[in-house]
Amino acid sequence: AYSAVIAKVRCIPGCAPDGRRDGRLISIALMMQDYQSGSYSFNNLKKPLSEFLLARCEATVSPEDLYLTEPIYIELSVDVWVETAQQDQAFQIQNLLTARIREFIDPLGDSGGWEIGKLPDENRFAMLLRTTKMDAVVRRFCVSVRRVEHDGVHECGLNDLPRSPFMIGVNGEHRVHVMFVG
Secondary structure, three states: OOOOOEEEEEEEEEEOOOOOEEEEEEEEEEEEOOHHHOOHHHHHHHHHHHHHHHHHOOOOOOHHHEEEEOOEEEEEEEEEEEEEOOHHHHHHHHHHHHHHHHHHHOOOOOOOOOOOOOOOOHHHHHHHHHOOOOOOEEEEEEEEEEEEEOOEEEEEEHHHOOOOOOEEEEEOOOEEEEEEOO
């Protein structure tokens, strides 16, 4: 309610954004409506919001114990291999699957997206792909992740990603490979 530019919020008690644990710590992850444009909105809001919260907190909460941070944006990229007998349907299949994947991952999509700290697992992706009505059969898929942090860029498979309560999934690059049979 503090600002309309805030899209999602998660309070993470007892943990600093760097992973340090202490019962006095209060971390608040704020995802902005315009997160894709960079940190400008967050940086403008951070100091006044911190002052606003500290003025309303218990006296035992010190400014050193309150962290306002952006989520760790995890780029999810999906590769899908499908087979079809309908050669004239290749572009429609690619567009349909890409749109379904993008909407599924979009943290601010019509479905409300995933919450901060939650990422879909490969079973959810499998269900999404296999329940998409199309003239093709999903043969296999893989989900890779990319995250940019203070210590560099990290890439791995979705199942190999160390989890953090500060993560949120965003769209990476999706590729649909169509193979023809028959």
